Amino acid sequence: MKTLSVDLGERSYPIYIGSALLAQPHLLTDHIRGDETLIVSNETVAPLYLEQVQRLLRDAGKRVDTIVLPDGEQFKTLDTVNGIFQTLLEKRHSRKTTLIALGGGVVGDMTGFAAACYQRGVNFIQIPTTLLAQVDSSVGGKTGVNHPLGKNMIGAFYQPRAVLADVGFLKTLPDREYSAGVAEVIKYGLISDPAFYEWLDGNLSSLMAKEREAVIYAVEMSCLNKARIVSADEREAGKRAILNLGHTFGHAIETAQGYQGLLHGEAVAVGMLLAAELSHRMGYLNESEVAGLRDLLRRARLPVAVPAEMTPDLFMHHMALDKKVSEGVVRLILLKSIGSAFVSADYDKGLLSETLVAACTRPA
Amino acid sequence: MKTLSVDLGERSYPIYIGSALLAQPHLLTDHIRGDETLIVSNETVAPLYLEQVQRLLRDAGKRVDTIVLPDGEQFKTLDTVNGIFQTLLEKRHSRKTTLIALGGGVVGDMTGFAAACYQRGVNFIQIPTTLLAQVDSSVGGKTGVNHPLGKNMIGAFYQPRAVLADVGFLKTLPDREYSAGVAEVIKYGLISDPAFYEWLDGNLSSLMAKEREAVIYAVEMSCLNKARIVSADEREAGKRAILNLGHTFGHAIETAQGYQGLLHGEAVAVGMLLAAELSHRMGYLNESEVAGLRDLLRRARLPVAVPAEMTPDLFMHHMALDKKVSEGVVRLILLKSIGSAFVSADYDKGLLSETLVAACTRPA
Numbered sequence: 001m002k003t004l005s006v007d008l009g010e011r012s013y014p015i016y017i018g019s020a021l022l023a024q025p026h027l028l029t030d031h032i033r034g035d036e037t038l039i040v041s042n043e044t045v046a047p048l049y050l051e052q053v054q055r056l057l058r059d060a061g062k063r064v065d066t067i068v069l070p071d072g073e074q075f076k077t078l079d080t081v082n083g084i085f086q087t088l089l090e091k092r093h094s095r096k097t098t099l100i101a102l103g104g105g106v107v108g109d110m111t112g113f114a115a116a117c118y119q120r121g122v123n124f125i126q127i128p129t130t131l132l133a134q135v136d137s138s139v140g141g142k143t144g145v146n147h148p149l150g151k152n153m154i155g156a157f158y159q160p161r162a163v164l165a166d167v168g169f170l171k172t173l174p175d176r177e178y179s180a181g182v183a184e185v186i187k188y189g190l191i192s193d194p195a196f197y198e199w200l201d202g203n204l205s206s207l208m209a210k211e212r213e214a215v216i217y218a219v220e221m222s223c224l225n226k227a228r229i230v231s232a233d234e235r236e237a238g239k240r241a242i243l244n245l246g247h248t249f250g251h252a253i254e255t256a257q258g259y260q261g262l263l264h265g266e267a268v269a270v271g272m273l274l275a276a277e278l279s280h281r282m283g284y285l286n287e288s289e290v291a292g293l294r295d296l297l298r299r300a301r302l303p304v305a306v307p308a309e310m311t312p313d314l315f316m317h318h319m320a321l322d323k324k325v326s327e328g329v330v331r332l333i334l335l336k337s338i339g340s341a342f343v344s345a346d347y348d349k350g351l352l353s354e355t356l357v358a359a360c361t362r363p364a
Numbered sequence: 365m366k367t368l369s370v371d372l373g374e375r376s377y378p379i380y381i382g383s384a385l386l387a388q389p390h391l392l393t394d395h396i397r398g399d400e401t402l403i404v405s406n407e408t409v410a411p412l413y414l415e416q417v418q419r420l421l422r423d424a425g426k427r428v429d430t431i432v433l434p435d436g437e438q439f440k441t442l443d444t445v446n447g448i449f450q451t452l453l454e455k456r457h458s459r460k461t462t463l464i465a466l467g468g469g470v471v472g473d474m475t476g477f478a479a480a481c482y483q484r485g486v487n488f489i490q491i492p493t494t495l496l497a498q499v500d501s502s503v504g505g506k507t508g509v510n511h512p513l514g515k516n517m518i519g520a521f522y523q524p525r526a527v528l529a530d531v532g533f534l535k536t537l538p539d540r541e542y543s544a545g546v547a548e549v550i551k552y553g554l555i556s557d558p559a560f561y562e563w564l565d566g567n568l569s570s571l572m573a574k575e576r577e578a579v580i581y582a583v584e585m586s587c588l589n590k591a592r593i594v595s596a597d598e599r600e601a602g603k604r605a606i607l608n609l610g611h612t613f614g615h616a617i618e619t620a621q622g623y624q625g626l627l628h629g630e631a632v633a634v635g636m637l638l639a640a641e642l643s644h645r646m647g648y649l650n651e652s653e654v655a656g657l658r659d660l661l662r663r664a665r666l667p668v669a670v671p672a673e674m675t676p677d678l679f680m681h682h683m684a685l686d687k688k689v690s691e692g693v694v695r696l697i698l699l700k701s702i703g704s705a706f707v708s709a710d711y712d713k714g715l716l717s718e719t720l721v722a723a724c725t726r727p728a
Contacts, residue, residue: 082442089513092684117481120508120519144484149453155484156520320456 002220006139006227011159015139015227017220019212021166022052029060031125031161034096037062038088040111041102042071045129048172053102053127065091069107073259076106076146078154084114098123098161104130104177105137105264109155112143116158126160129169131181131215132265135188135222138163140230140243146259151251165223167215175301180265182207182300185218187272188225190293191242194339196221201292204299242341245333246271252318253310261307269302274359279335281351289338305362312356366584370503370591372523379503379527379591381584383576386416386530393424395489395525398460401426402452404475405466406435409493412536417466417491429455433471437623440470440510442518448478462487462525468494468541469501469628473519476507480522490524493533495545495579496629499552499586502527504594504607510623515615529587531579539665544629546571546664549582551636552589554657555606558703560585565656568663606705609697610635616682617674625671633666638723643699645715653702669726676720 001018016027037057041050046068057064067087069080088097101111101124108126115124126138144155170178185207189197199221200207206214226243233240249271253262262270276293279285294304319330331345332352365382380391401421405414410432421428431451433444452461465475465488472490479488490502508519534542549571553561563585564571570578590607597604613635617626626634640657643649658668683694695709696716 078442078446085511085518086513089511089517117508117518117520119517120506120521142484144481147449147453149450153453153483154449154481156481157484 004223007231013162015163015223017165019168021164025056032098035062036093036097038065039100039102040067042069042107044071045103073106078145081110081114088118095119100125102127105133108133108137109143112158113155116156123161126163130173131170131178134165134219136184139223139226165219179301180263183265183269183302185222187245188222191245191341192225197339241343242333245341246275248319249274252315255318256314266303269297273304278355284336306359312360315356368587371595375523377526379587381529383532385528389420396462399426400457400461402429403464403466404431406433406471408435409467442509445474445478452482459483464489466491469497472497472501473507476522477519480520487525490527495534495542498529498583500548503587503590529583543665544627547629547633547666549586551609552586555609555705556589561703605707606697609705610639612683613638616679619682620678630667633661637668642719648700670723676724679720
């Protein structure tokens, strides 16, 4: 087992990465101060792992309540979070309760937001069960829900007390979702770690075969990169924005599709390629680097083509409402080189337009 | 004009107290960093003061959007806050927007919570138009909404950038609401400022006549006491809880009445008297001090009797769900003496019961 620390002063917390972590109950129970707990899970994950977590907590003398949510990004709403409040109040949970998110990013985002708001803030712990959640959404304290008019528009910065990233959960993860997680893994290499990008290029087949050591290394390097970036900029004042590589384009696709088409990681994969293509047109990346990224995404069984229904105008419309907008200017994350991203507000609008036109007209 | 500073490190902010503050536009505009603003007001306050604030902002070159909410504690819900999100998104407000609460405590609590959650946090400014909001809810960073199962159960600690407490607004405040505000003013004397309590006892008629200097002094002393307590304990870990004197009893009344009976300040007045009576039974206050408080509340035209529908059992039921519960123990705020409150978890349950029985059977 590896232990990483996200260094945020009094809000610092550990990330445990390994397999069979629940065989070490103290990793969970050390971070529960009272005896009240609420496990938040979903209909897909609960049948597989809920009982194990419930038993562990009961054996430790905790009172265990449970809420099982429907599965899917379309349920990441204020209404669903209100259901968590309802359960907490019906079961009379106090300020000393601990919420435990057992599921993917959607469960984690909503549980974290519920914890941030219930009685103005209670503790929570993340047990991410998808690769995406392990490498991305359980690290960094972004919590929240979608609004029909925009993704992740309502939320809070709120840190968990601990994260248990157990790669054993990934055995039951559908291949498509696993690939979507690999997209975010590749992102860390692209934005801040050229050596890790190189490792991914050389070891992708092991990672795709879910070979234990390869997966643990990929999760560790991803969390390490993210933790380093988040520690430097907890509330996204500046540098942290590079974590959004591919996300402005990706969110536009997800919003246009009403969150019902590409998975988040798949949309990010397409978005990263668009960012790389724009970076190339602006003279930062060379053609073979863009081609190499396209090939790597393909080997990770990720889409590299823009969905047929997208047009340059649809992109521009949905990107203007994106949170990366500051005072009316759409800021984009671009690549200076493989392993080095930067935030840009003064990119060439004509080249952005060319990139979108080319991507939207290219045969899939 | 007086300026108090709430000292919370990088979240510190000024409270301006005086009259005709809007004649000094910079008090407001100095705290708006971008050019986007959303004024949140209600149907009662908007016809009186909205245009003045809109004009001030437009004259300063700001873009001004407005949302006017229905008036009343029964509308302090997640649904209403979602309406604020809807407006912000429809009008495409970015992270640099500033929300301006123009109204009483309900408007302030919801605007603050919307600001805490919109895009994970944007700026907000309070312009409280009731006495209660000026002395209580606009100082201290507690924001949030009610849930059918409990008052203020959903929210965030989130600080405004500035508070403009203009006593001129109080001229149009209905007498009953003014008295409800005086209840909280009396509270500050009771919990932490014996000299101020004595001043109130001697100057209550001036305060009730809304004499300008008396009102400004009362608001100033109230904010000063609250700011001092909040600075020492921003997130209510300990000492801050004394601000809840009378609130555990008061919330029980409000919840039992479905927030449709006594005003918040009126319920707190009854609750403070219950706390004083229990403190007397426990040997802290003497009988004449309790009688003096009852007289002071009466002179402030506040209720001193428990509503007829309340029973000791109803009190106990609703108090058990109150946020002041820690690990199943109902903590109460009691008075060691006039001007000195403390948090107690080991008060005599029998004396609490006697106090409630006596209060619920006493003729009104």
